Amino acid sequence: MRVRGQALGSVDVQIMWAIKQKNNRIDYELGDTETRPCVHSLFPQMGYAPCWYLSRHKNQTITVGSILRERLDTL
Numbered sequence: 110m111r112v113r114g115q116a117l118g119s120v121d122v123q124i125m126w127a128i129k130q131k132n133n134r135i136d137y138e139l140g141d142t143e144t145r146p147c148v149h150s151l152f153p154q155m156g157y158a159p160c161w162y163l164s165r166h167k168n169q170t171i172t173v174g175s176i177l178r179e180r181l182d183t184l
Contacts, residue, residue, distance in 0.1 A: 119147060120145055122168075122169055123168050124139075124171060125139060126138045147162075
């Protein structure tokens with residue numbers, strides 16, 4: 110199989126932390142910008158996400174605590 114151009118690339122991703130507080134509120138804090146490696150293909154390969162996917166999802170939220178489960182209990 111021939112690969113034209115670069116097979117691997119990188120995308121800058123902005124991280125947002127969603128932290129559950131004791132009073133059941135969620136505190137959002139801006140994290141650092143990370144450079145994530147990606148692969149120039151349609152599907153994930155070699156453990157890397159596709160570059161087209163990361164470029165469309167540059168803002169990623171990381172949840173700390175059981176936010177989703179408690180929100181579903183209150184609905």
